[in-house]
Amino acid sequence: MSSERFRFGVAVVVALALNLGAASTRLFAEEPETLFFDGFEGKVDARWNPLRPDPDRVSLTSHPGKLTLKTHFGGIGGDFRTRRMPLTRNLYLVPNPVEGDDDFVVTTCVESFRPLNKYQQAGLMIYDDDDNYLKFDFENSGAEAGFKHMREKDTYRLVDTDEFMVPADKIWFRLIKRGNVYERAFSTDGEEYKVIGEAVWGDGSPQQLGIVACNGPLEDNEIDAQFDFFQIRxxxxxxxxxxxxxxRQKLAGAWEVVTTKVNGEDLAEGPITEFEFDGGNVSFVTQGELTEVDYTLNVESDPKGLTLSSLTRSAQEPVNGIYSVDDDQLILCLSLPPGAPAPKKLETLENDGHILLTLQRSR
Structure with missing residues (x-):
């Protein structure tokens, strides 16, 4: 064997070894533990707990390899005690497999779903009961189809209408839970996911996870929602x-307000005395009264953005602001009244409607 051929052979072997080693490293580095998986191959996992089962509207044979749920007249939005429509049937739910408030990723894929009539929907469900749940689905709004996200807490609902798009042959839905914050994303190829929002819901320890398909208040035009698989990891x-x-982890904990400026003027005693960040919620004391709201962050802006919103019936416009955090010091600059654009700088000038707070981490 010539020296050139020998060197070529060695190079090929080394390259293959390096590629296999890199692939192996990526594989083991990126393969998280699967906690539950059902591919619906002729049967369903025994851990499923269908709520209000309706055998006439569920099938494993009409589309082999799929769990097919037929949309139907029914919903769970609002107070179930005063709801006029029937409650949603065939909510396929499994007990939350993580311990305590540990985090998870839940994913499903819906195939050949064409919601042509208003309220036809299919997607993911995070569920405590009929008045406390989070739902992320693909739904017809009456004019077009798109993603909807609904949170309900003690009968009060907040609804987000996300992106509209032409229904794809397959739609992957994904919710990533971090604490009590749920990030929602979708994919049309199962590889690249697009994040379209995040929101706070619950206490971080949901009871059940699953899938849903229904028509809401639409009494006719039932269609098939073919679920290809369901995974929790x-x-x-x-x-x-x-x-x-x-x-959020950097902000977590209790903070005391040490200085307050409003409209460029120092206040000897500010109206807000303390803050506490807990997951996606923040509580603060205003003139002795405790208020708790949820918040979102924009870490791409400079300074970083913070928006205070609420999950209560009295919620109106959000309060927009910016912040800087450095170990034991937090600076907040908020715009008032609610709904006003966030400040550009961590400062307040005469009559600018800004409140500037300097906080120290509580010991």
């Missing part, structure tokens, strides 16, 4: 390093 290392999640 732990987070990848990359998902655990989400920048917003890391910022």
């Amino acid at each position: 732990k987070l990848t290392a990359k998902e655990r390093q989400n920048p917003v999640y890391l910022q």
Whole structure:
């Protein structure tokens, strides 16, 4: 064998070894533990707990390899005691497999779903009871189809209408839970996911996870929702390093207000005396009264953005602001009244409607 051929052979072997080693490293680094999986191959896992089962509207044979749920007249929005429509049937739910408030990723894929009439919907469900749940689905709004996200807490609902798009042959739905914050994303190829929002719901320990298909108040035009699989897994290392999640951890805890400026003027005694960040919620004391709201962060802006919203019946416009956090010091600059654009700088000038708070971490 010539020396050139020998060197070529060695190079090929080394290259293959390096490629296989890199692939193996990526595989083991990115393969999180699966906590539950059902591919619906002729049967369903015994851990499913269908709520209000309706055998006439569920099938494993009409589309082999799929769990097919037929949409139907029914919903769970609002107070179930005063609801006029029937409650949603065939809510396929499994007990939350994680311990305590540990995090998870839940994913499903719906195939050949064409919601042509208003309220036809199919997607994911995080569920405590009929008045406390989070739902992320693909739904017809009456004019077009798109993603909807609904949170209900003690009968009060907040609804987000996300992106509209032409229904794809397959739609993957994904919810990533970090504490009590749920990030929602979708894919049309199962590889690249687009994040379309995040929201706070519950206490971080949901009771059940699953899938839903229904028509809401639409009494006719039932259609098939073909669920290809359902998976619950732990987070990848990359998902655990989400920048917003890391910022929430940096903010977590109690803070005391040490200085307050409003409209450029120092106040000897400010109206807000303390803050406490807990997951996606923040509580603060205003003139002795405790208020708790949820908040969102924009870590891409400079300074970073913070928006205070609410999950109560009295919620109106959000309060927009910016912040800077450095170990034991937090600076907040908020715009008043609610709904006003966030400040550009961490400062307040005469009659600008800004409140500037300097906080120290409580010991």
